[in-house]
Amino acid sequence: MYRDSGYFSDCVNGNLFVVKELSNAFSLTGSGLRDWLVQRITSLIMLVYIIFLLSFFVGHARIDYVCWQALFTTSIVRLLSSLFLFSVIWHAWVGVWTVVTDYIKPFFLRLIIQTVVVVALLLYLMWGLAILWGH
Amino acid sequence: MSSFLYFVPQISICIYGSFDRIIRHVLGPKFAVSFGVAKRPININLLTIRFPVTAIASILHRISGVILFLLIPAFLWIFAISLKSPEGFFVVRRYLTCPLSKLVLLAVLLTLFYHLLAGIRHLFMDAGIGEGLTQARFSAQCIGIVAILVTVLMGIYLW
Numbered sequence: 001m002y003r004d005s006g007y008f009s010d011c012v013n014g015n016l017f018v019v020k021e022l023s024n025a026f027s028l029t030g031s032g033l034r035d036w037l038v039q040r041i042t043s044l045i046m047l048v049y050i051i052f053l054l055s056f057f058v059g060h061a062r063i064d065y066v067c068w069q070a071l072f073t074t075s076i077v078r079l080l081s082s083l084f085l086f087s088v089i090w091h092a093w094v095g096v097w098t099v100v101t102d103y104i105k106p107f108f109l110r111l112i113i114q115t116v117v118v119v120a121l122l123l124y125l126m127w128g129l130a131i132l133w134g135h
Numbered sequence: 136m137s138s139f140l141y142f143v144p145q146i147s148i149c150i151y152g153s154f155d156r157i158i159r160h161v162l163g164p165k166f167a168v169s170f171g172v173a174k175r176p177i178n179i180n181l182l183t184i185r186f187p188v189t190a191i192a193s194i195l196h197r198i199s200g201v202i203l204f205l206l207i208p209a210f211l212w213i214f215a216i217s218l219k220s221p222e223g224f225f226v227v228r229r230y231l232t233c234p235l236s237k238l239v240l241l242a243v244l245l246t247l248f249y250h251l252l253a254g255i256r257h258l259f260m261d262a263g264i265g266e267g268l269t270q271a272r273f274s275a276q277c278i279g280i281v282a283i284l285v286t287v288l289m290g291i292y293l294w
Contacts, residue, residue, distance in 0.1 A: 043254050065224040072218060092204045099197050124207050131215045
């Protein structure tokens with residue numbers, strides 16, 4: 001199946017049929033295809049960052065405050081940590097949205113939980129940025 | 136040729152369906168034809184259903200993801216305290232190095248490693264690697280074992 005501007009053309013049988021694109025304002029997310037891509041890209045960013053951080057922990061036998069603070073005052077580490085934080089928040093949003101949509105059927109309960117989650121994630125993002133750039 | 140083969144089961148279903156309907160019409164609704172179509176056993180008892188290992192991997196991937204999401208504020212809180220002042224860093228290190236919190240830390244690490252490995256498995260499948268049933272079962276078992284092994288290594292490193 002190839003997606004082509006609102007049409008789904010079924011190349012196997014040579015048929016062309018139109019599928020109405022369902023857009024639900026209450027779904028609190030964009031297209032499924034974009035969610036899929038976002039989940040993969042953010043996961044790769046996080047993988048690289050986690051390997052970097054783990055190698056830092058394993059490489060330093062005893063981490064003290066000076067060393068720890070110096071690491072997170074470096075501009076590049078601050079920048080990469082912000083990118084990591086952004087990836088965590090977006091990845092968590094797509095993941096939690098998927099799980100909540102799968103398991104919680106009552107509409108209003110689902111809407112309330114998803115709203116709480118997205119607000120919490122936005123707060124975490126701002127909190128994390130304040131920690132990273134504020135010290 | 137392949138498109139013809141695609142229609143073979145559909146045609147046979149059509150023939151079977153109409154034959155069945157004719158017999159019902161002639162003999163009455165009590166009679167149904169069932170040649171070669173055995174009644175399949177139906178098992179909906181949740182206590183005797185054994186989930187396939189791939190299903191277990193999938194649900195553990197989801198559960199570990201939700202746990203990690205719930206732990207975000209804890210991570211941020213500890214991170215904030217450790218960066219704020221030398222005293223804060225000292226407090227965090229003292230709390231994180233007691234045996235009980237080391238166990239908690241290892242549980243968190245196990246969750247993280249499992250989620251990470253299951254995600255990498257997903258990425259490989261997206262690339263078309265290991266999509267077969269045997270391979271998927273094997274990798275589903277592998278990620279559990281590797282996650283536990285890495286956590287044990289981290290435990291040895293922490294102690």
